[in-house]
Amino acid sequence: MTDFADNAHRAERAMRPLFPATPLQRNAHLSERFGAEIWLKREDLSPVRSYxxxxxxxxxxxxxxxxxxxxxxxxxxxxxxxxxxxxxxxxxxxxxxxxxxxxxxxxxxxxxxxxxxxxxxxxxxxxxxxxxxxxxxxxxxxxxxxxxxxDLDVMEGQSTVAVELLDQLDSPPDMVILPVGGGGLSSGMKGYFDATGVGVDLRLVEPSGATSLAAALEAGAPQTLNKVDNFVDGAAVARIGARPFEILRDVPRDHVLSAPEDRICHTMLEMLNVEGIVLEPAGALAVDVLEPLRSEIKGKRVVCVTSGGNFDFERLPEVKERSLRFAGLKKYFILRMPQRPGALKEFLGFLGPEDDIARFEYLKKSARNFGSVLIGIETKDAGAFERLFARLDAAGFPFRDITEDALLSEFLI
Missing domain, CATH: 3.40.50.1100 (Rossmann fold)
Incomplete structure (x- = not known):
């Protein structure tokens, strides 16, 4: 066993007076859903709710x-x-x-x-x-x-997650999935697995708006991203750490996945509503990629590191909004409403029984033949929008779907 592994063991023992090992829990819901043995390493249950x-x-x-x-x-x-x-x-x-x-x-x-x-x-x-x-x-x-x-000492401290994980299972898992921001956790855990010769297949996950490890692997050295989406604030890092990258540089590029921010919101709500587990956006990254990894993990033992649960519930409305948009259950569009009696009633007749108007706002009021209206629709059936848009086209109601238009959404929604 190398110095890195020895130091990780010493660090893990030194932490025990401060806090017990975080739980490693088999999750029945995820295991059944993906046909695998899914375990959660609950770093969200540390004294500060993160690793x-x-x-x-x-x-x-x-x-x-x-x-x-x-x-x-x-x-x-x-x-x-x-x-x-x-x-x-x-x-x-x-x-x-x-x-x-x-x-x-x-x-x-x-x-x-x-x-x-x-x-x-x-x-x-x-x-x-x-x-x-x-x-x-x-x-x-x-x-x-x-x-x-x-920082090497910080990386060494984060590696204790791997020490605990292996101690808590009767045999090593087939795969470990963990989030990547600056690289302290991922490099620490990979360093320990490498030092001990434990054959664990790693998958690393970054938010789509901050793929600094992927950029570094493609360039062969850390790169500074021109733009970062800060929604996944615990992992939204513009540049992977230099020391962590020295350990991560041999990770296969296709073992680094990216998770769209809206999909992460969907995962957060599912874990909250189904399992009662509160995860911050970065804490949900490992669970979020189980779906795209479905074929690889079937029948295997997989550990997801839920890295943090410091979620400010004032953000919950935004998380719900983004989750609905990811699921195709909420859309925003600008409608050119004819300025004639009965036009609004005609539009309302196009809506299905489960279509709710979440937003209705005239953007421009004038004496012209048409007026621009911002409309938000929430439904229980994603296919409802295809039917609604077909009715609008047939009736000659011009519209523009702006749900995925980041610039317009920022100003109007």
């Missing part, structure tokens, strides 16, 4: 042993909470820099976990400004900067 506590604990513990007592990080989410929890545990001082736009719920949770051991500073509208402030503070105060993923 980030592991890397923060390991990195801080090593630096405390070296005599360091001042730390800082830049984070608006799970890393901040993990650092705060670890600082409180070790009795050291931490400064957590967060963007000004950070939701109050995340600020309060970080404050609760850190108590008097942590100061929270809100700096900058964008994360780059927050990061610069944290690094400037470290330079001025002589504090240690704690990277969320591009």
């Amino acid at each position: 980030k506590i592991r890397g923060a604990f390991n990195a801080i513990s090593k630096r405390v042993a070296e005599g360091q007592t001042r730390f800082a990080c830049a984070s608006a989410g799970n890393h901040a909470q993990g650092v705060a929890y670890a600082c409180q545990h070790f009795g050291v001082h931490g400064v957590v820099f967060m963007p000004v736009t950070t939701p109050m719920q995340k600020i309060e949770k970080t404050r609760i976990f850190g108590g008097d051991a942590v100061d929270i500073r809100l700096v900058g509208d964008y994360f780059d400004d927050t990061l610069a402030a944290a690094q400037a503070y470290c330079a001025d105060a002589g504090a240690t900067f704690l990277s969320p993923f591009d």
Whole structure:
């Protein structure tokens, strides 16, 4: 066993006074649905509801042993909470820099976990400004900067997920599916599997709006994405970490999957409604790709790492909206409504018995022959829209489906 594996075992043992191993649970619903033995490694049930506590604990513990007592990080989410929890545990001082736009719920949770051991500073509208402030503070105060993923001690701490997983099963699984953001978790777990010679087939999942690992694998080196969709905030990283990529560079390109954000919302709601499991968007990534992997996983033992459950329920309406759109049960379109008596009644007659009007707004009122109307329809049958649009065409009601038009949707919906 290599130094990496030995260090992972030591880190895992050191964590036990802080929190017990997170559960590994066989999920009957997913197992039956996919004809496989599906297990969930419930990192959403850690003390801070994500695996980030592991890397923060390991990195801080090593630096405390070296005599360091001042730390800082830049984070608006799970890393901040993990650092705060670890600082409180070790009795050291931490400064957590967060963007000004950070939701109050995340600020309060970080404050609760850190108590008097942590100061929270809100700096900058964008994360780059927050990061610069944290690094400037470290330079001025002589504090240690704690990277969320591009740090060998953090990667080593995250590898303890793999240590626990193998201890909790009577034999290794056929496949492990885990999310990728900056690469700390995936590189840590892959590093442990490689070091121990355990033959586990890995599948790594990125959100479609932030495929930094895929870009790095195609180029042979980390690349900075020009644009990132921040919806899956726990994994929306523009550039994979340099250190994690050194371990991930030999991952086959077709073993890295991308998950569309709307489909992730559908998965989150299914897990909430069917299983009562609250997952944040990044925490649902591994479960989300079971469907496209259906043929590969049939009859196999598969572990999905549910990496986090820090979900702000103020986002639930947006998640539901995106889930309905993914399922084809909700659409928005702009209708050119004839400006004549009876036109609206005629349009309403085109709707089916299960079609509900969720939005109706005149975009332009004038004396012209037609007026533009923004309409949102929610239904229980995806095929209802094909029938509705056919009726509109036949009646000469011009319309434009803008459901997938990101620019118009941003301004109008």
